Amino acid sequence: MSRIYDPDNAGKQRARLSKEVVLALQELMRQSSPDDISRDLAAFVSIALFQIYQTVEQSVVAWEKRGYWLKADRFRLDWEWSTLLGEKMRVAILNDDWPTVASTAVQIGQRLMKVKIPEHHRLGKPWVGAWKQLAKM
Numbered sequence: 001m002s003r004i005y006d007p008d009n010a011g012k013q014r015a016r017l018s019k020e021v022v023l024a025l026q027e028l029m030r031q032s033s034p035d036d037i038s039r040d041l042a043a044f045v046s047i048a049l050f051q052i053y054q055t056v057e058q059s060v061v062a063w064e065k066r067g068y069w070l071k072a073d074r075f076r077l078d079w080e081w082s083t084l085l086g087e088k089m090r091v092a093i094l095n096d097d098w099p100t101v102a103s104t105a106v107q108i109g110q111r112l113m114k115v116k117i118p119e120h121h122r123l124g125k126p127w128v129g130a131w132k133q134l135a136k137m
Contacts, residue, residue: 010058012057017055020116020126021048025105027127034098036131042101044127045108045133049086053079081111090134 028041056079059073085108092100117123
């Protein structure tokens with residue numbers, strides 16, 4: 001039997017989500033005042049950061065099966081910021097604390113500074129409806 005290949009593995013999901021977060025942060029910084037679009041953007045960033053950390057856990061499980069515990073722990077520590085800042089953003093959005101949303105967005109942007117988005121990307125607007133999804137959580 002041959003191996004089953006997953007073309008949408010955890011690393012690719014993490015890269016796509018990182019690009020989508022950077023795109024949402026760019027749009028969020030263009031907003032002049034908080035409105036429904038701003039809420040969607042900030043909520044999407046929060047949700048995507050939690051999803052990024054879930055992909056980290058998927059990668060780590062595979063390494064731990066092979067006995068690479070040190071590598072797995074380092075990788076978790078490298079990406080731990082995603083769940084911490086995601087939670088900080090979620091709390092700030094739900095409390096309508098826009099200064100904290102702005103400062104958290106800057107921190108996230110600094111972490112994802114190396115992520116480049118092509119000028120003609122196919123990412124679309126993944127943040128549409130994210131506020132409703134976050135409110136249900």
